[in-house]
Amino acid sequence: MHVEKTRIIEALRSRGLHERADWVDRQLPIVVDTHENGSLLRMLQIDLTAIGRPES
Numbered sequence: 297m298h299v300e301k302t303r304i305i306e307a308l309r310s311r312g313l314h315e316r317a318d319w320v321d322r323q324l325p326i327v328v329d330t331h332e333n334g335s336l337l338r339m340l341q342i343d344l345t346a347i348g349r350p351e352s
Contacts, residue, residue: 297330303347304328308340316340 301324308317320340330337330344337344 297344298327299330299344299347301326301328304337304340304342307342307347313340 301320304324305317305321308314308320324333328337
C-alpha cells in the first residue's frame with residue numbers, strides 16, 4: 297500500500313513535530329510505500345487510519 301508523503305508531513309506538523317516533518321519531506325519519495333517504510337512510520341507514530349485511506 298502507498299500513502300502520499302504530504303499526509304505524513306501534515307500529521308507530524310499537527311503534533312508540533314516540524315523538524316521531523318522537514319526530515320520526512322527531504323528523505324521520502326512523494327508516494328511512500330507503507331510496507332517498505334513501515335518501521336519508520338511506526339517510529340514516527342503515524343497511524344495510517346488517522347491520516348486517511350492509503351493509496352493502493
